[in-house]
Amino acid sequence: MKRPVYQVVSLLGLCVLMGAASAQAPLLKQWASAVVTRSSEYGADNWGAKQVLGEPNTMAYGDNGTAWAAATKNGVTQSITVSFKEPVYASAVLVRQTYGNGFVRKIFAIDTQGKIYQVWAGKDKTQPNYTVNFIATFPQTPYLVKAVKVVIDPNHNMNTYEEIDAIQLHGVK
Template sequence: MKKIPFKPVFSSLLLVLPLSAHALDQWASKVAGFSSQFSTTSWSAAQALKAPNVNTYSDNSSAWTTETYDAGKEFLTLSFTTPVYATGLTIRETYGYGFVTSVDVIDTSNIVHNVWSGTDTSSPNQINNFLVSWPQTAYLVKSVKIHINTALHSDWEEIDAVQLHGIEPLNGKIAPRFEHTANLKCSNTTTAQTINTTIKGSGKTAPVTEWDCEKAGLKINTGDTVSIQITGKIAQ
């Protein structure tokens, strides 16, 4: 019996994805640091994670507070599940008021950026969802660092939850095994911007190819309609 030599067969791939850039609001999911906490359980830094669970203005152990009150400058650093191009932060103050002094964001390269410094305009004797806004960042934000001053008022200051506002990155992975490279076309039909670039195939051993339109240079705002087109030769 004659042996028939194997020859790889190649075919082309055309993938078109009509997408819509949208905002993502997410509660903090992990404690990344703090200056102090009242204990490791009640009033701990972990109490500021996830959705709010303090519903009345009160000294409540389900919120974070510092080890002592009137100690001066303190901070809380929290991380989020999905890095985003950040536009703002909501800090839920459930006891005390007006104590936030500045906000830093930390990008995916661990660089710290100050995005807000000013006066916390929260009102006394009520729960405040203090919203801090800034222009959309050009980098992906994974964590925030909230600076507070506990010496402004003679009482405890407590934070129940923290929500990051931003826009999800437009990137992803594709399973077909590109032989060498593929063409990536990213189009923002709202602004009429188009970016053409190439993405590198991962070969047969690791059949995943990554693409990222923002890294390629596409500018995207909330609500923009975006089209992704990938063409290339894949190994069978």
């Protein structure tokens, strides 16, 4: 006996769906590769914006020149914008905090056309005294992200600088 046509069609449809799910692109995790801009930096080398690039290299909590610090310990809002090698449909940004932790306030994604979108804002509950990889998650962007801007509150800890060692973008190609 022949199967009704609609059953064959629905079976085919199921196979296509399963194929699509198993072929889903893997999550790509990239460390920042270039500084686009920064509001300020404590130094051109130590504590400079370039210190956020690449893999983490600040392994102890404290005031370390291997992390980015703004020019002043406290004051107006600060930010750093970094780009990544592979544009991705992004779903998270990791901000490695190594001093004055708990200071991230907003994160913006910048698409391949240079358009800027706020993707995260909220309470950063990262605790001090340890190096911490703070991860801000958000619904996957429908546009390809090539850069992110991290906005921080330098007054989060009035006794310290607020320092970032590394920034990582999570997404799929």
